Amino acid sequence: MSLPDTRKTAAAFARRAALLGLFGGMALVSACQVRPLYSNQPLSTGSTVSAREELASIAVKPVSSRYAQQVRNNLIFALTGGAERTTTPAYSLTLGVTEQVISTASIQVAKDQDQPTAGSVIMTAAYTLTDAKTGKTVANGQRSITSSFDRPGQEFATYRAQIDAENRAARELAELLHMALAQDLAKPGAK
Numbered sequence: 658m659s660l661p662d663t664r665k666t667a668a669a670f671a672r673r674a675a676l677l678g679l680f681g682g683m684a685l686v687s688a689c690q691v692r693p694l695y696s697n698q699p700l701s702t703g704s705t706v707s708a709r710e711e712l713a714s715i716a717v718k719p720v721s722s723r724y725a726q727q728v729r730n731n732l733i734f735a736l737t738g739g740a741e742r743t744t745t746p747a748y749s750l751t752l753g754v755t756e757q758v759i760s761t762a763s764i765q766v767a768k769d770q771d772q773p774t775a776g777s778v779i780m781t782a783a784y785t786l787t788d789a790k791t792g793k794t795v796a797n798g799q800r801s802i803t804s805s806f807d808r809p810g811q812e813f814a815t816y817r818a819q820i821d822a823e824n825r826a827a828r829e830l831a832e833l834l835h836m837a838l839a840q841d842l843a844k845p846g847a848k
Contacts, residue, residue: 716746725754731831780826796841
C-alpha cells in the first residue's frame with residue numbers, strides 16, 4: 658500500500674479553493690449596481706421617470722435668511738437644470754441652513770491686541786425630503802461646507818469678502834445637497 662502524493666492533493670485543493678473564490682467573487686460583484694448618478698436612467702428600479710425628471714419634481718420650501726436663500730436658489734437651479742419648475746411636485750424639501758463665521762488666523766498688531774486676517778464661513782444645511790402625496794419622510798440628512806476668505810484692513814473689503822465666501826459656500830452646499838438627494842432617491846425602498 659502506498660501513501661497518496663501530497664503535492665497532487667494540495668494542488669487540487671488549491672485549484673478548487675481558487676475556483677470557489679472566483680465564483681463567490683462573481684456572485685458578490687453581480688449584486689453591485691454601478692450607474693451614473695446623472696444619467697437619463699431612472700434613479701430606482703421600477704421607476705418610469707428619468708433621474709432628471711425625478712429630481713426636478715422636488716419642491717423646495719421657502720427659507721428665511723439671505724444665505725439660506727442663496728442655497729435654495731442654487732439647489733432649485735441644480736434640480737431643474739434651469740428649466741421651469743413643475744406645478745405638481747412629487748416631493749417636498751424642507752431646508753434648515755445655519756452659518757457660522759470664525760476667525761482662522763490673526764496677527765499681533767500691538768502688545769496685547771490681535772487682528773484677524775483670515776476667516777471661514779461654515780455653512781450647514783439640514784434637510785428633510787417628504788413625499789408630497791403621503792407626507793411620509795423619504796430621506797433626511799445634513800451636509801456642511803467651509804469657505805475661507807481674507808480679512809483685509811478695510812472694513813468694507815472684509816464685509817464683501819465674507820459675502821463672497823457665503824455665496825461660494827452656498828453654491829457648493831447646493832451641489833452637495835443635489836448629490837445627496839439623488840443618492841437618497843436611488844436607495845432601495847426610498848419611495
